């Protein structure tokens with residue numbers, strides 16, 4: 703009896719640790735996505751003239767690019783963290799079943815983010831707007847395929 707209690711206690715600690723780690727990584731990747739989304743909002747606010755702090759466009763374009771480029775897909779989207787795991791995530795199982803397409807989608811988005819940096823360095827607002835629009839499409843393309851739809 704005592705052993706069973708010890709074993710089940712150990713098991714539950716182990717399970718909690720694993721689940722805890724999964725919850726942490728899900729929060730972590732959402733934070734990366736939110737950060738990326740916030741950089742876009744900051745750039746867009748300037749382009750739309752809601753604020754006039756245009757000196758922020760280049761640094762936030764850089765931050766956005768670096769944040770996307772740095773994503774380590776295997777570590778950020780580990781096995782067992784899809785929306786079928788019961789955890790609070792919108793990541794669809796197809797991320798893991800079609801990892802190649804997911805990687806490719808991230809690569810395309812990263813390239814568009816790089817193009818945004820180049821446009822921001824050039825300083826032409828129209829070019830920046832176009833580059834931001836093109837980048838936004840790549841975010842949407844990935845979300846359409848790999849993220850659970852909002853209701």
Ligand code: HEC
Nearest residue numbers: 732735736738739791792793804807808811841844848849
């Ligand atoms: C290669 C795929 C991919 C690309 C590219 C991508 N995302 Fe995401 N994004 C995801 C996935 C998957 C989720 C769901 C994460 C989860 O719930 O585990 C997500 C979630 C989000 C969220 C919600 C975070 C939350 O709090 O739940 C935001 C905001 C977001 N992405 C913004 C962006 C923006 C902006 C871009 C483009 C600059 C972008 N994403 C590019 C895959 C991608």
